[in-house]
Amino acid sequence: MQSIDLNTKLPPHRRRLQIIMQTLCYSAVALTAMLMLVFFTTLGYRGIGAFSQTKFDIEIATVESSAKTSINNALYNLVEEPDRSTKKSLRGLITPNSFSTIDLKDPGVYTLVAHTDVDMYVKGVYNKLDNIQQQIVDAAIESGNIYRTWNWSFWTNSDSRSPEIAGIWGAAVGTFYTIGLAILLAFPIGVGCATYMEEFPKRQNKVFRWFDDFMEVNINNLAAVPSIVYGLLGLALFINFFGMPRSASLVGGLTLAILTLPTIVISSRTALRTVPQSVRDASNGLGASRLQTTIYQILPAAMPGIITGTIIGIARAIGESAPLLMIGMVAFILTAPTGITDPATTLPVQIYLWADSPERGFAEKTSAAIFVLLMILVVLNLLAIWLRKRFEIKW
Amino acid sequence: MFIWIGPKQRQTGLNEDLIKNFFRLCSWFTVFITFAILASLTYETIKFFMLVNPADFFFNTTWSPQTAFRADSVGSSGEFGFVPLLWGTMFITLLAILVAGPLGLLSAILTSEYLKPTQRTFVKPLLEILAGIPTVVYGFFAAIVLGPWLRDSGATLGLDVSTESALAAGLVMGIMIIPLISSITDDVIRSVPASMRDGARGLGATKAETILHIILPAALPGIVAGFIMAISRAIGETMIVVMAAGLAANMTANPLEAVTTVTVQIVTLLIGDQEFDSAKTLSAFALAFTLFVITFVLNWIAYRNYKSAINRLKH
Amino acid sequence: MVIEERETLTLDSSAKVNIRNLNIWYGDSHAIIDCNLQIRKNNVTALIGPSGCGKSTLLRSINRMNDFIDGCKTKGSIDIDGTDIYRTAHTNVNNLRKSVGMVFQKPNPFPKSIYDNIAYGPQLHRMAETKEQLDNIVEESLKKANLWKEVKDRLHDSAFGLSGGQQQRLCIARTLAVDPQIILLDEPCSALDPISTNAIEELVLDLKNNYTIVVVTHNMQQAKRISDTTAYFHLGEIIEVGSTKKIFENPNHRKTRSYVSGEFG
Numbered sequence: 001m002q003s004i005d006l007n008t009k010l011p012p013h014r015r016r017l018q019i020i021m022q023t024l025c026y027s028a029v030a031l032t033a034m035l036m037l038v039f040f041t042t043l044g045y046r047g048i049g050a051f052s053q054t055k056f057d058i059e060i061a062t063v064e065s066s067a068k069t070s071i072n073n074a075l076y077n078l079v080e081e082p083d084r085s086t087k088k089s090l091r092g093l094i095t096p097n098s099f100s101t102i103d104l105k106d107p108g109v110y111t112l113v114a115h116t117d118v119d120m121y122v123k124g125v126y127n128k129l130d131n132i133q134q135q136i137v138d139a140a141i142e143s144g145n146i147y148r149t150w151n152w153s154f155w156t157n158s159d160s161r162s163p164e165i166a167g168i169w170g171a172a173v174g175t176f177y178t179i180g181l182a183i184l185l186a187f188p189i190g191v192g193c194a195t196y197m198e199e200f201p202k203r204q205n206k207v208f209r210w211f212d213d214f215m216e217v218n219i220n221n222l223a224a225v226p227s228i229v230y231g232l233l234g235l236a237l238f239i240n241f242f243g244m245p246r247s248a249s250l251v252g253g254l255t256l257a258i259l260t261l262p263t264i265v266i267s268s269r270t271a272l273r274t275v276p277q278s279v280r281d282a283s284n285g286l287g288a289s290r291l292q293t294t295i296y297q298i299l300p301a302a303m304p305g306i307i308t309g310t311i312i313g314i315a316r317a318i319g320e321s322a323p324l325l326m327i328g329m330v331a332f333i334l335t336a337p338t339g340i341t342d343p344a345t346t347l348p349v350q351i352y353l354w355a356d357s358p359e360r361g362f363a364e365k366t367s368a369a370i371f372v373l374l375m376i377l378v379v380l381n382l383l384a385i386w387l388r389k390r391f392e393i394k395w
Numbered sequence: 396m397f398i399w400i401g402p403k404q405r406q407t408g409l410n411e412d413l414i415k416n417f418f419r420l421c422s423w424f425t426v427f428i429t430f431a432i433l434a435s436l437t438y439e440t441i442k443f444f445m446l447v448n449p450a451d452f453f454f455n456t457t458w459s460p461q462t463a464f465r466a467d468s469v470g471s472s473g474e475f476g477f478v479p480l481l482w483g484t485m486f487i488t489l490l491a492i493l494v495a496g497p498l499g500l501l502s503a504i505l506t507s508e509y510l511k512p513t514q515r516t517f518v519k520p521l522l523e524i525l526a527g528i529p530t531v532v533y534g535f536f537a538a539i540v541l542g543p544w545l546r547d548s549g550a551t552l553g554l555d556v557s558t559e560s561a562l563a564a565g566l567v568m569g570i571m572i573i574p575l576i577s578s579i580t581d582d583v584i585r586s587v588p589a590s591m592r593d594g595a596r597g598l599g600a601t602k603a604e605t606i607l608h609i610i611l612p613a614a615l616p617g618i619v620a621g622f623i624m625a626i627s628r629a630i631g632e633t634m635i636v637v638m639a640a641g642l643a644a645n646m647t648a649n650p651l652e653a654v655t656t657v658t659v660q661i662v663t664l665l666i667g668d669q670e671f672d673s674a675k676t677l678s679a680f681a682l683a684f685t686l687f688v689i690t691f692v693l694n695w696i697a698y699r700n701y702k703s704a705i706n707r708l709k710h
Numbered sequence: 711m712v713i714e715e716r717e718t719l720t721l722d723s724s725a726k727v728n729i730r731n732l733n734i735w736y737g738d739s740h741a742i743i744d745c746n747l748q749i750r751k752n753n754v755t756a757l758i759g760p761s762g763c764g765k766s767t768l769l770r771s772i773n774r775m776n777d778f779i780d781g782c783k784t785k786g787s788i789d790i791d792g793t794d795i796y797r798t799a800h801t802n803v804n805n806l807r808k809s810v811g812m813v814f815q816k817p818n819p820f821p822k823s824i825y826d827n828i829a830y831g832p833q834l835h836r837m838a839e840t841k842e843q844l845d846n847i848v849e850e851s852l853k854k855a856n857l858w859k860e861v862k863d864r865l866h867d868s869a870f871g872l873s874g875g876q877q878q879r880l881c882i883a884r885t886l887a888v889d890p891q892i893i894l895l896d897e898p899c900s901a902l903d904p905i906s907t908n909a910i911e912e913l914v915l916d917l918k919n920n921y922t923i924v925v926v927t928h929n930m931q932q933a934k935r936i937s938d939t940t941a942y943f944h945l946g947e948i949i950e951v952g953s954t955k956k957i958f959e960n961p962n963h964r965k966t967r968s969y970v971s972g973e974f975g
Contacts, residue, residue, distance in 0.1 A: 322658075
């Protein structure tokens with residue numbers, strides 16, 4: 001009998017296959033990881049500028065009755081005997097919004113927000129300043145009258161035509177109302193539907209049986225319907241049929257509720273299934289009815305999983321923009337909404353609007369807003385993971 | 396606090412039937428949603444087909460929606476040929492699959508076959524991150540970063556690349572779809588029973604050979620189902636194409652040119668001022684209806700095949 | 711002089727449960743065939759026999775837990791204190807299960823605190839009006855289950871923190887809390903170590919004075935140790951019923967003899 005040959009190596013083509021397969025697979029993941037890296041760093045350096053704002057300290061020598069005149073005079077003082085075109089250039093150094101936001105009392109030095117062109121020049125993005133403006137600005141940078149500070153208005157202001165003072169607050173409040181309403185509706189209905197599908201006994205009647213089977217298929221299909229279709233449903237049903245106000249977070253919330261519902265149902269069903277049969281046996285054995293067992297033992301035991309799934313659902317809903325475009329939440333919102341019937345927008349829609357804007361100053365704001373959105377999602381996902389680890393019942 | 400729920404016997408506590416009916420209502424609501432979607436889409440689509448011949452819609456190759464300018468003109472003067480839109484959608488989807496297919500598949504093979512459990516717990520979520528990124532962010536990346544970059548790089552190579560090239564939108568959509576393909580493929584590969592692997596290895600096959608000759612063929616139905624689901628997702632995707640793809644219908648096979656898709660048109664038609672019953676606005680619903688039907692059919696096929704594939708593997 | 715125990719297999723007034731002509735099918739499979747059995751009051755009755763012979767099925771029919779299984783058909787009658795529990799579909803099964811408690815093979819405490827595990831049943835059946843009453847019920851049940859001393863300082867800790875044997879005693883306490891008259895135990899010690907097994911067996915002997923107990927067991931020595939009456943099952947039929955002493959020392963039936971002597975099992 002021949003002994004087993006343990007020494008001959010694999011023939012080259014077999015060895016090659018091993019190597020090729022392994023290389024391909026690792027490269028695929030590496031390539032994907034690299035793409036993600038490019039993605040995030042691009043966002044990073046494009047958006048970092050938005051977190052600072054260029055300010056201009058000017059000396060207001062005389063306080064006139066109108067803020068606009070006072071400020072303009074102060075600007076004219078920067079140049080000796082300015083002519084008309086010079087005055088125009090000087091007026092373009094600060095944000096138009098200053099006129100309404102400044103609180104003029106006594107003569108002195110006031111800090112104003114610089115115009116977006118100045119802001120972009122200082123940040124090195126582009127230079128659209130004319131000669132006079134550039135002279136003044138360079139001199140002011142030297143003397144410390146033009147400088148960059150932390151951009152609070154990004155966080156506290158709503159949208160604006162002037163990118164230098166535009167902020168995400170309005171969109172944040174809108175997101176809060178919209179998503180809040182969506183979850184308030186989708187959570188109970190979703191958990192209710194999941195409980196029905198998992199815990200209620202199979203019905204004997206053929207007609208009802210068919211209905212229940214259909215519901216199974218239906219839920220899985222709804223989860224895969226393109227989100228824009230939900231937007232059209234919202235448009236046709238809530239705005240046209242019920243006549244609700246366009247652009248309101250009420251409609252947005254209702255639409256997103258319907259959109260998120262299948263996801264919550266599916267994840268809740270999974271959570272309910274992890275509760276082992278022994279718990280049901282014990283509860284039934286004590287004389288509880290099926291419903292009592294479900295309410296008192298199964299649902300509480302499955303709740304950590306259900307909540308984790310809901311948080312993931314919230315995270316997805318927050319990022320949705322297509323359906324909201326359909327129901328009109330794209331209006332230019334200058335102030336944060338105060339209720340669910342006020343016109344509103346959400347953060348992802350705000351991002352879309354800013355990305356679409358021809359004003360170059362919005363470019364950095366868009367990236368920064370994306371960064372904020374992604375951070376919110378990261379926090380939500382980490383919360384879900386933490387909740388699962390902390391409260392998950394290990395059977 | 397123990398709130399008593401049970402059969403109606405006593406004064407205090409909640410009636411069991413009340414709760415049961417609440418649960419039933421919740422589940423009926425989900426059926427109602429489907430019904431509402433179908434009803435609203437069908438209703439508007441029928442109104443559209445009363446203004447525009449369905450044959451024209453489904454078979455014409457010109458898409459330039461106009462609305463009648465004079466209140467008394469009958470019908471519309473616009474062309475509502477759906478074919479170029481379908482073409483654009485499928486073209487971009489194809490580009491997306493060309494990216495996501497290999498990357499998703501190979502990544503899945505890595506996570507299911509080559510990685511140790513501890514490594515898997517790190518790499519799998521990494522891929523899942525891609526699924527969690529909002530599509531508006533992908534759209535931004537495609538429109539503001541990738542589009543111009545492709546155009547400029549193309550220019551240096553002497554190629555005429557549109558800023559809104561199909562390639563830009565397709566590439567980014569591909570990245571978005573990778574996790575869909577990789578997670579389904581991973582599931583299916585792991586469902587291949589150990590007995591098959593043991594059989595192959597027991598005969599002296601290498602890991603790569605086992606994967607290529609035994610596991611992938613066995614997993615193929617499930618993998619195909621995953622691809623179909625990814626295609627369906629790409630077809631229905633809106634934000635990436637709205638931001639990065641073009642607005643003009645264009646039936647080209649050149650990925651460097653701009654094309655438009657069904658979803659882009661739906662958005663364009665409905666944003667801004669509308670006369671609600673014009674052919675132009677109604678065409679958006681007809682498009683949406685067609686989209687819904689296509690994705691519904693694809694999802695149904697994919698889901699059924701996925702379930703049966705997993706079942707067959709497990710037994 | 712030793713007075714020999716008389717075998718009374720006729721209708722005895724001390725029969726708590728009277729099973730008559732019971733037949734149970736799972737789909738097409740005939741699981742219990744023409745079963746006739748009396749369970750005597752304040753006795754421990756053991757059901758023994760090889761695996762898969764229907765012992766658990768019979769046990770579960772006494773508290774109608776089989777109702778939860780799709781495709782399970784039951785014919786015949788089970789009288790408890792003279793009333794047939796299968797008489798109509800409208801029998802209050804929830805009350806039935808309150809009075810006929812069940813302990814399962816693998817301990818299955820709820821994912822709640824020890825206190826909440828015991829309190830659940832009484833709350834369900836509204837057995838306590840005030841918190842003090844509920845506390846009393848919990849304490850009494852744990853004492854009856856010989857678990858009170860071990861857990862009285864950690865009533866609000868998770869039940870999962872208890873050992874296997876303690877968990878099983880918890881499950882028994884949980885059953886006792888709803889004040890049953892009959893306790894069904896389905897191989898209660900098969901998942902436990904010998905010391906915990908011993909604790910449970912002693913508990914059963916304690917309890918039989920106040921409750922009627924039916925135990926399904928694989929372990930013949932256990933049956934010998936704790937039961938008064940033993941029924942031997944084979945392939946869904948009761949082959950022989952009698953006092954434990956008789957069944958093990960001098961069974962009538964050949965099949966019984968070969969099982970208890972260990973020839974097969």
